[in-house]
Amino acid sequence: MTSQTAAAPESLLAAPDQATQRDITDEIGRLHADLERREQAGERIRSTVHDFPAYRSSLLRHPTKNLKLVDPETIELLSPAFGQRDVAAVESDLTVQHAGEPLGERMTVAGRLLDSWGRPVANQLIEIWQANSAGRYIHQRDQHPAPLDPNFTGAGRAVTNASGEYTFTTVKPGPYPWKNHVNAWRPAHIHFSIFGSSFTQRLVTQMYFPGDPLFALDPIFNTIWRQKDRDSLIGVYDHDLTSAEWATGYRFDIVVDGPDATWFENESE
């Protein structure tokens, strides 16, 4: 490691208590049961909870006070304006960024960006980043002893079209280990960063793949405490999107949240 590789000491990345998977899985179950009780008692609980101690690095980084409800002002009801000129078409194909082809299962990931009323969100930016097919990030702090792929960086961008549609070509990422607890593994995922039509709709999330055996074990996935919300992050295999002798297809539609005031903004545009 050179001095510039570590943005933070590696010690920060390993939880000090190094619990077992069984401990963590039990904690996740207790946290979900408690959140369900609180909701039934009338509390309004957001779909991703900030206070989720099974995700150890959140312990000192989550706010302890309730978020303050505020009426959005104009700057918050509009969004930074991206355009097709911000992103080259080639940036949405993660398999053509180097001299050779990356190893792994070639994949088309496509979907629509919609608002809570089902209206397409056009001309907005989607950024993605992911591990390679062996589960290794090109990021210098990823110390997982799996091979880097000289033909794969793992970052891409697209701007949605007039119907809110986007398409990426990539390879399926591998699962990878991390240091939340002993023998901790993340289910395979692609990170998504999304701009909606208002700044309040800004979203960073992760897309997963059907049937991953690591779902129940992963404290990050389970910071989303309702099953139906977790399910909405799992891409859907779509044979109509699969292209013969080329790539399998997964559909991942994304819905950005309100608030209600954004309904008017979009109607007037």
Next chain:
Amino acid sequence: MTMTVPARTLRPTPGQTVGPFFAYGVEYDRMHQVVDPHAPGAVLLGGTIYDGAGDPVPDAFIEIFGADSDGRVPRARGAFRRDGHTFTGFGRAFTNDDGHYEFFTRAPGAAQGRPAFFAAIVFARGLPDKLHTRIYLPDDAAALAADPFLASLESEERSTLIASRPTPAQLQHDIRLQGEKETVFLDF
């Protein structure tokens, strides 16, 4: 406005942490230079992000979106390509090893009858979802005092949302994710 908002038909996609490896995924050229550092009227907006133990957070990023100095919200396309003259109002900054972030930008003008602020969003490893906040300019004490939202806060909370201006060309604003003087975060 008398129009009623129809019922929402779709469930929003939930957010997730950016994790530790976001840097190569979301970095772009001069992303923290909303304006050129030497442009007339440029201000340096900077501060430190702290965790609940008072330690700096070195693997976070913050995004700002601010009006132009006349209070108008920029609508020019090209928030990613810094062409040297178009003001897009949007910037993104990673925290460094000391948890410090900085932007070169313009101080936003106020919307009518409102104190001026930057809209801001914080992301970090260990933060399960984004956090919205505001960074108010300290200059117009009357407008700050008259703002119904700021007035609804305890004075200690209110102070977490207002930057200081150590020099005319500098705005200083720390963000505390947790603990004493925890920054006020927003829901809409």
